[in-house]
Amino acid sequence: MVICALAIAVVGAVGCAARPAHPIPLAVLVEGAPPAKLPEVAGLAPHALVLPPSPPAPADRTAGPLARARKAYAAGDFDTCRAELARIDVAEALAAGERDAAARALAFDAACAWGGQGVTAARAIAARLAAYGLALPDAAIAPDIEAVIGEALVAAGNARGYPIAVRGEPGARLRVDGRPPVCALPCTVDLVPGDHVLAVSADGFADAHRQLRITDRAEITLAQPPADPALAAAQWRARAGRGLPALDAIGARLIARLGEPRVAVLTGDPATRSGALIIDGAIAASASAASDATLLRELAYEAGVLHRPTLWQRPWFWIAVSGVALGVAAGIAALTYQPTVVTDLTL
C-alpha cells in the first residue's frame, strides 16, 4: 500500500507539467532598472528587450536664415534677405509649432519684398501671415509694411470660415497652423480662406502635415506612415512621461512596433511586479506576481503561449494524491493490523 502511494508520487512527478518541445522566444522589457539576469521559466526563452535610443531633436533650421535675413534687410539687401528666408520652410515650422519663427520669417519676407518694390508679393505674404493667424512679430520692420500686415490681419479676422473635414488615423491629434491640438481625427475645423498648415500626430505613427489653400469647404485626408522602432520607443517613453499608462492598447501598439512578436513588459517594483504580454500589437494578458518568474509564467499561461498544466499535471496535485494515498494506506493498515501473538503457558 505504501509502495503504491510512493509509485503514484513518482509517476506524477515524471508526468506532470507538460512543456513545449522547444522553448518559446519571449522578449522582456523591464520598465525602470532591468534585472541583472532574466528569470528562467520552463518552456520559455526570455531575452531582454532594450529600447532603441530616441532620435535626435531636429536642428533649428530657422534661426540662422532669420538672423542673416534681418541683417540683409537692415543693410537694404532685399534680394539676399529673401534668398535667406527662402531657406525656411514656413509650413514645416508651423507643423512643428514654431509659430513665432514662422511669423518672423513671413514678416521679414513681406518687408524685404516691399523694400524690393514687390508690392504684390508683399501683400500676398502678408495675407499668408494673416491666414495662418500669426501675430505681427516684435521685429524691426518698416512702418508701412507693418500697416500692410495689419490690414491683412484685419481682413483675415473679418473673413468667413469654411468647414474643413479632416480625416486620417482615428484619434490623431490635429494642429492647425502650429497652434496647440484642436481636435482628434476625424473632426471638422473652420478655416478662413487662404493658406493653412494642417499637422497630425498620433502614437504609433510618424507626424505628418500638409499645406493647403482654402477657398471653400473641403474634405481632406492626412495619411501618416507607421512609426519606426526608434520613434515608437520615443513615443512610448513620452507617454510614460506624460503620465499615461504604459500598458494600454496604444502602449501595446507602440511596443509592437519594436519588431518582436511577443513582448512581456514588466513594470513596478521587483517585489510587486505587474506586467502585460503583448502579442502582435495587442495585450494578450496582464497579471501581477511577487516574482518575475511567476509573472512571466502566468502571462504565458494567460495568453495561451504556454498551456497551463491541467490539475493532474501539477506537482502539488500528485503530492496531495500521494499524501491521501499514504493516509488511506496508513488508515487501512491501522484498522487491519494484527500484531503477532506470542502466548506462553505457565502452571
Add this chain to the structure above:
Amino acid sequence: MRPAAALAALALAACEDHRTITLLLGPDDHTLTAGFACRAETGELLVERSHRDADYTFQLVIDTVELGATFPGCRGEEVLAACADQPCDLIGRYCTTVTIPETDIADPASILAALHAQIGHPSLITDAPDQPIVVRAVTTLQSCAELTPGDGSLPRLDPDQAVGCAYSCPVILDDLRGSLGLALDTLDDHCAPQVRQCARFGS
C-alpha cells in the same frame, strides 16, 4: 547502525502481543480436578499407589499434544476420533517430581498449595503453536528420567502407572485469554479406566 538496529528491534517488539495463559489443574485455581482423585474398581484411590512412608510421591507430567488441522470438541470421544484420523503428536513435555504430605492428600487446596510451594509456576510452553492443541496433565509413577530421556524423544506414558489424569479442551492458545482449565471426562470417582485412556492418548 546500532541505533537503527535497536529501532528495528523495538519496532518488531512493538508488533508482538505477548500473552501468558495460566494452566489450572481443575476448573478453577482452588479446585483440583476429579481426574486426580479417581478410584480403581477395588475402590482404592489410584494416588494411594504413590504412598511412600508418610508422603505421596509421584511425577507430574504436563504434555502438549498437537491436533493438526482438526479442531474437535471437548469430549474425550471427539478428541480420540480426531486423533484416529491423523497422528496427534506430543510436541512438548514438562515433568517434575512432587511429594505431598499424607496430611494434605485429602484436601485439594492443600495439594495445590503444596504443589506450587514445591515447583512454583514453571513455564510449560513458550510461544504456543498457532493451531489446536490439547494440554494434558498426568500424575504417574514413571520417573522423569524415563519420560524425558534427553535425546529429544518423548516416550509414551504407561497407562498402568498413571495415578491421575486430566486434559484441556482443544484450544488455540493465541485465541485464549486468562486461564486454561483441565478436567477428566467422568461422572463419578470410579474413573480409573478414563485415567488409563487419558494417559494413553497422544503419540
